[in-house]
Amino acid sequence: GQQLNQSPQSMFIQEGEDVSMNCTSSSIFNTWLWYKQEPGEGPVLLIALYKAGELTSNGRLTAQFGITRKDSFLNISASIPSDVGIYFCAGQLYDMRFGAGTRLTVKP
Amino acid sequence: GAGVSQSPSNKVTEKGKDVELRCDPISGHTALYWYRQSLGQGLEFLIYFQGNSAPDKSGLPSDRFSAERTGGSVSTLTIQRTQQEDSAVYLCASSLDRSYYGYTFGSGTRLTVV
Numbered sequence: 001g002q003q004l005n006q007s008p009q010s011m012f013i014q015e016g017e018d019v020s021m022n023c024t025s026s027s028i029f030n031t032w033l034w035y036k037q038e039p040g041e042g043p044v045l046l047i048a049l050y051k052a053g054e055l056t057s058n059g060r061l062t063a064q065f066g067i068t069r070k071d072s073f074l075n076i077s078a079s080i081p082s083d084v085g086i087y088f089c090a091g092q093l094y095d096m097r098f099g100a101g102t103r104l105t106v107k108p
Numbered sequence: 109g110a111g112v113s114q115s116p117s118n119k120v121t122e123k124g125k126d127v128e129l130r131c132d133p134i135s136g137h138t139a140l141y142w143y144r145q146s147l148g149q150g151l152e153f154l155i156y157f158q159g160n161s162a163p164d165k166s167g168l169p170s171d172r173f174s175a176e177r178t179g180g181s182v183s184t185l186t187i188q189r190t191q192q193e194d195s196a197v198y199l200c201a202s203s204l205d206r207s208y209y210g211y212t213f214g215s216g217t218r219l220t221v222v
Contacts, residue, residue: 042201
């Protein structure tokens with residue numbers, strides 16, 4: 001099936017540092033999305049990418065849709081404590097598949 | 109409603125009992141999805157409803173799992189004869205239709221089978 005490999009599994013960083021995480025797949029997708037999940041809540045959409053090569057920003061977040069359509073990355077610049085949470089990548093061809101998540105901890 | 113509402117938020121049940129989980133999607137959203145999130149895992153697709161079409165049940169892990177959606181709105185996920193491995197957070201999401209990628213998730217139901 002459409003397996004997504006997301007890395008790293010977890011990150012412990014200092015406030016102010018930049019963060020990078022990525023997702024790869026053996027299958028192509030038409031859409032890549034990045035979600036953030038905070039404790040006790042469902043995932044919330046951060047960025048959606050619809051075109052191979054697309055680079056999109058949302059505040060301190062930047063994400064790219066890989067040119068092969070099989071990968072995507074998410075960068076967070078100048079991290080702050082409220083960035084803490086689990087970040088999921090998701091790829092969609094017909095239905096949506098999710099990566100296992102990257103758990104981000106930010107130390108003040 | 110303003111968001112996707114799921115109930116109960118927490119459910120503890122004894123092994124072998126049946127449970128029903130409820131999802132109220134955003135009004136007007138024709139697409140509804142159920143996902144399962146096990147500890148430390150990603151989101152596992154379970155089932156998808158689109159309008160009045162037959163649901164896509166390809167993700168249901170066994171015949172103990174079933175779901176229905178009444179009147180194109182509220183959905184119920186039923187797990188019969190629960191097992192300990194069913195313990196997880198069950199998330200519901202809705203979207204305007206399948207081609208609209210902005211899924212809105214509910215807060216989930218945390219199911220614990222003891």
